[in-house]
Amino acid sequence: MNKLLRELTKYRIGIIIVLVLTLFRAFSELYLPNLMSDIVDVGIMENNRSYMLQLGGWMIAIAAFGTVCAIFSSYYSARIAAGFGRDIRGNMFQKVESFALEEVNSLGTSSLINRTTNDINQVQQVTLMILRMVAFAPMMCIGGIIMAVSKNAKLSLVFVVAIPVLALVIFSIMKKGIPLFKSLQKKLDQLNSVLRENLTGLRVIRSFNKEKYEQKRFLQANKDLTETALYVNKIMAVTMPIMIVVINISTVAIVWFGGIQVDQGVMQVGDIMAFIQYGMQIMFSLMMVSMIFVMMPRASASADRINEVLQMPASITDEDSGEQKPIKGEIEFKNVVFSYPQAEKPVLENLSFQIKPGQTTAIIGGTGSGKSTILNLIARFYDIQAGEILIDGINIRKFKQDALRQTLGFVPQKAVLFSGTIADNIRFGKEDATDEEVDKALEVAQAKEFVENFNKGINAPISQGGTNVSGGQKQRLSIARALVRKPLIYLFDDSFSALDYRTDAALRNALHKEIDHATMVIVAQRVSTIKDADHIIVLEDGKIAGVGTHHQLVETCNVYREIVYSQSVMEETV
Template identity: 70%
Template sequence: MKKLLLGLKPYKIGVAIILLLTLFRVLAELYLPTLMADIVDYGIVQNDIQYMLEIGGWMIGVAAFGTICACISSFYSSKVGSSFAKDLRQKMFYKVESFGVEEANRVGISSLINRTTNDINQVQQVTMMILRMVVLAPMMCIGGIVMAVSKNAKLSLIFVVAIPVLALIIYLVIKKGIPLFKVMQGKLDNLNGVLRENLTGVRVIRSFNKEEFEKERFLRANEDLTSTALRVNKIMAVTMPIMMIVLNLSTVAIIWFGGIQVDKGNMQVGDIMAFVQYGMQIMFSLMMVSMIFVMMPRASASADRINEILDILPTMTDKVSDGEMLNKGEIEFRNVSFSYPLAEKPVLEGLSFRLQPGKTTAIIGGTGSGKSTVLHLISRFYDVNNGEILVDGKNITEYAQSDLRHAIGYVPQKAVLFSGTIADNIRYGKEDATESEILEALETSQSKEFVDQLELGIESQISQGGTNLSGGQKQRLSIARALVRKPRIYLFDDSFSALDYRTDANLRKALKKDITDANVIIVAQRVSTIKDADTIIVLDEGKIAGIGTHEQLLISCSVYQEIVKSQGVVEETV
């Protein structure tokens, strides 16, 4: 928590204003009981109306001054706390943006979302409470003790008993609460994960009639979180009644022993009333501290989780962009091997080949053979374990990631579109793309026909995730997004799978016509999609089973022959 609160440095002027106003507020509140004692002892007892009116006016003025200070202080604490949380969310977002795929998968998407929203919200609430109370409570407590002792030192011994009792209660709450709050945040991550899977997989759940199963799964996660929350809240619920008992017993003790002092003539009635007020201020200041400490465990757990993200160092080192542009887009794999984190065996082993600009290279193979992984390595979503990948004769790690990816047009296996217009989504590939460039990309990707049928054309809205489009339409728009960029390297990761054979053939024909000097790599399952490629690489269990043209592989590669044979049967039945 302390590490995060260092982020308040940019707001030191606001914090200083809060501290100054808090000091004035405390002085005002400490002065009021003394004025009240004077009214009782010198006004009411002596029946001096004029004195009562004068001191009463002073009390109103002091109370109004304290209230104004409290209001302005609360405003600034809210402003500083909200701004601090805004900066923290921004830091978290930028940090997550810098993560590679490995770091994001390690933490988990639902956990990252929860940490950026719920955990930061917890820290924000406690920060505002700290700014309002962490200075107010000690000042009020110390000031109250000083004023109480000045009234009657012997009677102040009551606080010698009461304060340690309250301190012990606070200590026990912290000791029991912090571990449970950490567990609770983890269980909240789990609940968010289940909910996220239900929302993203709603079609699969309904198609397999698994609604009841998912309800049970959510119920278990919800009950698990609830049981932990109940344990925490039981501990917190006991705190306030115990404190009120201590407060009320202290008040009774003050009145009891104070009455004896009055009876002996050692104190006046007004001093007793003032002493009760100072006692209340001391006790309430300790209760404010307890409220901070009640919220601190959860905020501390949240702060630890935020710091975990901010302290993660990306496994891939990146160079500062020097604006170096890839001229040709030639790619070479030299004895490349790669394993995913915690995988039992390598996904790719000993891959060596060269991909030339102006040529189309296809990669085909069975499920799990490592086809998509090759494209992930070229895009540098991961770094290789052994060997090296060269782009234009230079190791891929020597480029800044932004410079490398600027030269790549990547179309993922699962088409991803964002909420906004069709034009906005296409411009994701090139921010300053003109309307004519967008229309050209739509034409090449075979998207123009269905876009023209929409009432607003390229200004038509796409819902989040592209749910108002078919799978084939989403694929074609994601291809158009890559085409508008006009990169040196095109990576198509099984991105024709949702297209019918006619659209697939027309698209490949348009690509061959429009892309003449770029390096095109296509990962595909269908032989019909890649048989016209200049070079076909066949992968089998992460190793190269054959390299050549369609005709050459039909003669020399048994793995390719099996793929063609199996798909030939399928194509005859279509």
């Protein structure tokens, strides 16, 4: 929590204003019981009406001044806390954007969302409470004790007993609460994870009639969260009754022993009334502190989770390699070994091949053979464990990530569209693309025809996740997004799988004419998609089973021949 609170240093002027206003507010509230004591002892006891009216006016003025200070103090506190929350959310978002896929997968998407929303909200609320109370409560407590001792030092011994009892209660609850709140946040992550899986996999769940099974999963996660929350709240609920009991006993003790001293003539009635007010102020200030401490365990658990993200080192970083040279597009893998985190064995083993600029290289193989992994490594979404990946003869680690990816046109296996318009999604590849460039990209991607059928054309809206277009349309829009960028290297990760054979052929023909100057790497399952490639790399279990043209591989590579036969295209393609 302390590490996050250091971010408040940029708001030091606002914090100083809050502290000054809080000081004035505390002085005004501490001064009121003293005036009330004088009204009783002098005004009422001596029947001095003018004195009562004079002090009464002062009390109204001081109370109004304290109220104004409280209002502005709360206003500035709210602004500071909101700005603080905004800054942390911004830092979290930037940090997550810097993560490689390895870090994102290890933390989990649901957990990252929860940390960026719920956890930061918890810290923000506690920050607001701290700004409002952490200065005011000690001022009131210390000031109340000083004023109470000045009235009657002997009677102040009541607080010697009450304050340690309250402190012990607060400490015990904090010690018990912090582990429980950490557990509560983890269970909230689990609930969010189950909910997210249900929402994203809704069609699969319904198609397999698994609604009841998923309901049980959700109810179990919800039950675990509820039971933990109830247990935590039961512990926290004990705080307030204990505080009230201690305050009431303290008030009774003050009245009891104060009454004896009034009877003995040691104290006046006004003094004992003021003493009771100071006692209440002391106790309520401790209650304010206890409220902060009750909220602190959950905020502390949330702060730990936030810091875990902010302090997690990125596995992929840029090396200081001096001036970046223009990339031409020659790619070479040298004895590359790569395995995913916690995998039993490498996905790629001693992989070596070369891709020349201006050529089309296709990669084909069975499921799990490492085809998509190769594209992820070229884009440097992951780093390899051994070997080298070279671009233009330079190790890929020497390139800055943004400079490297600026030269790539990446079309993922699962087409991803963003909410907005079709034009917005195409210009995601190039912000300043003209309408002519957008139209050209759509034409090459075989998407212009269906886009023109929309009422608003390229300004037609795309819903979140592209749910208002078909799978084939999403793929073609994703391809157009890569084309408008006009990169030097194109990476197509099974990006033609949702297209019919006619559209597939037309798209490949248009691509060959449009980007014959660039390096193109195509991962595909269909032989018909890659048969015209300059080179075809056949993978089997992370190793190269064959390299060559389509006709060469049909003659020499058993693995490729089996793929051809399985797709029943042997007679058409030989």
